[in-house]
Amino acid sequence: MNILLVDDEDFVLDYLAENIDQPRFRIGHIYRANSVSHALKILEENHVHLVITDIRMPEISGLELLAQIRSQVQDIKVILLSGYSEFDYAKQAIKHGVFDYLLKPASPEEINECIYQAYEAIVRDGHNEYQLNLAKHAICINNDIRKEKLLLDLLLGRRFTASSLKDQMTALEMPDLSNTRTRLAILRLESEDSNDTHEDIELLSYSLLNMTKEILFAGSTENSLLWYCKDPHQYIVILLEERLWVDEERLREKLLNLQDKVNVYLHRNVSVLISTPQQFPKQMEQLYRESLKYFWNAIGFSTRALQFMNDNPSATDYRPLSRLYEPPSLLNLMESGQWGEVVTKLDHIFEEFETTLFRTQDHLLEVYYYLCNAFSYISHKQALRLADLVEKPEYLRNGYYFRTATQLKEWTLSLIVQFQSNIEDSPSKGHSHIIKQIHSYINQNLNQDVTLNTISNHVYLHPVYLSRLYKKETGISLSAYISRIRMEKAMYLLTHTNQKIQEISKEIGYHKPQYFISLFKLQYLLTPQEFRESQSKKPIDQSKDLNIMRHS
Structure with missing residues (x-):
């Protein structure tokens, strides 16, 4: 607290300064003025909390000083020094904003008691002002939030x-x-x-x-x-x-x-x-909505772009992703625990984003939803919640958190590490190497006569034991898995190549095309040719097809 003492007598100023209990009131500085003009100059140049002034001075009275203080600064406390003859005058002044008064000659105890009351009032005022400022700040923040919400509601x-x-x-x-x-x-x-x-x-x-x-x-x-x-x-x-x-x-x-x-x-x-x-x-x-669509189309993954909608950029030549759906699928590799191949597959997927054709938010979201689908399936098979494995759960709620393919890839690789750790630490770890051998054999020999017997010979297990073990470890039968892999590859070849139906049938291990056609139609309610024609008219929803096969 800073105090200003005002009196035309130096001995009065000395007396007051010497008797104020400075440590008690945490006094920072005591200013002295012999006149009102000097006092006003000090007030103009310094921050003062309390003024103690004589009521009568030759130049201008203490009450006139009070009036000028009140016209400029409202929160300064003022204590008047008054003689007995001015007692009524001093009481009148209190009604006009004087905090208190002291009768001359005041004892040190009276001086400090009066200053103490002023000090307490200053502390209270400071606290009230702080609370008021907090309230004003809260109102401002609330108004800002309401303004944001109103605009968002309109949009x-x-x-x-x-x-x-x-x-x-x-x-x-x-x-x-x-x-x-x-x-x-x-x-x-x-x-x-x-x-x-x-x-x-x-x-x-x-x-x-x-x-x-x-x-x-x-x-x-x-x-x-x-x-x-x-x-x-x-x-x-x-x-x-x-x-x-x-x-x-x-x-x-x-x-x-x-x-x-x-x-x-x-x-x-x-x-x-x-x-x-x-x-x-x-x-x-x-x-x-038009602005968002334009943003994703015209800017995409570009950085530091500046675009006006009336600039009319050339239309984006959208093309479907291909490596994302190339067999073996990411899901199959994860299921079989081929983690090295999983990382290689991801590298191939994200390499496509290096070309301009795939630098769009839509393509990024396509990969994001595909990955979430695969991660959810694998985590649930391990009796785990996907949210428990994700370092940043908010990414599961909104794929738009990912602004670049690099960010999505880093997030995906961190999840792969977590999944690998959980699966390898699970109770079924003892048989995981057998499942890995089985899946690897199927992927490498899909165009051959892959049966329970050929696989059992490859892993040196009895066919009955192998069938039971596989169903227990994966939740599906071995024949269902083989059929699923074949159909996945068939869909990919039908969508991304011009191979004949007969050639595709042989490549996936069905040497009788009619048998392949009947199985495909039973699975998708379309013949392979009808499926191919339907995909030439609209983008393939591969994730939907994978879900159909997974639950069949």
């Missing part, structure tokens, strides 16, 4: 009446944007560091928003509202008022500047898409 299609929307915006102290032309800006923060925690991402997003606001509103004297929200894909979506984008070239310059600043100060990249204009709040959901 996701929630309907509001004109009066209801206006009332909500007014309550949030937002300008009325009804029937004004607006655009959406979609920002994607990009990082190759897959170790970013949720807290890291939130902090980076907060910094990105501050930088965006500073750059977009640079030089503007108008109210700088940045209305934004985070969408389900973890993109930042900002509603831009017309004054921010009416000069499109100027907006481009600002966004390029933003990308530079993000790279320099956050060591990250940011891609930005600016939508076409739309009258607010009409068709906000449609504009948002």
Whole structure:
């Protein structure tokens, strides 16, 4: 606490300074002034909590000093020094904001008791101000959250009446944007560091928003509202008022500047898409969905991209992934414990993302859902919950957490290590090498006459014992597994090659094509040729087919 003593007599100032119990009140500094003008200068240059002043001074009275203090600073406590003849005058002054008064000559005990009361009041006021600031901060945060939710509701299609929307915006102290032309800006923060925690991402997003606001509103004297929200894909979506984008070239310059600043100060990249204009709040959901589709199409996995929807990029030539579905499938390799082959398979799958044709969010999601399907099946076979094996469970709820193929691959490889460890530590570990031998033999000899007898001869086990062991370890019969592998390969060859039905039949071990055709139709309710024709008209939903076979 800092104290200012004001009196035209030096001996009074000395007396007061010498008798104040400084340690008790944690006094930082005691200032002295012989006049009101000197006191005002000290108050202007320093932070003072308590003023002790004489009521009568030659130049200006202590009450006039009080009036000037109150006109400038409200929270300073003032104690008046008064003689007996001014007692009524002093009492009157208390009604006008004086904290307390001391009658001259005051004893050291009286001085310190009066200062103690002022000190307690200052502490209380400080605590109350702190609580008030906390409350104001909480209200601001709550309002920000409500603003985000309102914008997100509009983007996701929630309907509001004109009066209801206006009332909500007014309550949030937002300008009325009804029937004004607006655009959406979609920002994607990009990082190759897959170790970013949720807290890291939130902090980076907060910094990105501050930088965006500073750059977009640079030089503007108008109210700088940045209305934004985070969408389900973890993109930042900002509603831009017309004054921010009416000069499109100027907006481009600002966004390029933003990308530079993000790279320099956050060591990250940011891609930005600016939508076409739309009258607010009409068709906000449609504009948002079109913007997202355009973002994934025009930007995809590119980093530090800047795109306006009216730039009209060439259409993306979508093509299906092929290595993801090449036999043997990832699921089969995991089931048989061929972990080295699993990693090799993953390398081949993610190599496809090196080409431009597969640098889209859709392709990334296709791989993500395929992997989740395989991981779920394997974990449940081990009587485990997939969520218990995943280091970052939020990734299971939303594939859009993965911004790059590298991030998805790193996450997948970490899961592979966990799965391998759990399976090798399981009670059935003693027979896993036999199952691995069986699966390896089937994959290598699929075009041959693979039967229970040929396999039992290969692993040196009696056919009956082998059949029971395999069913116990895997949950399905050996013949069902062989049929499944053959059908998986048949589907792949029908979809990705021009081989004749007869050639495919022989390649998967059925030397009588009619027998293969009848089995295939029994499985899928289509002949192989009908299946091939159906797949030429629409993208193959291989994961669905795998599920059908798995449960048949």
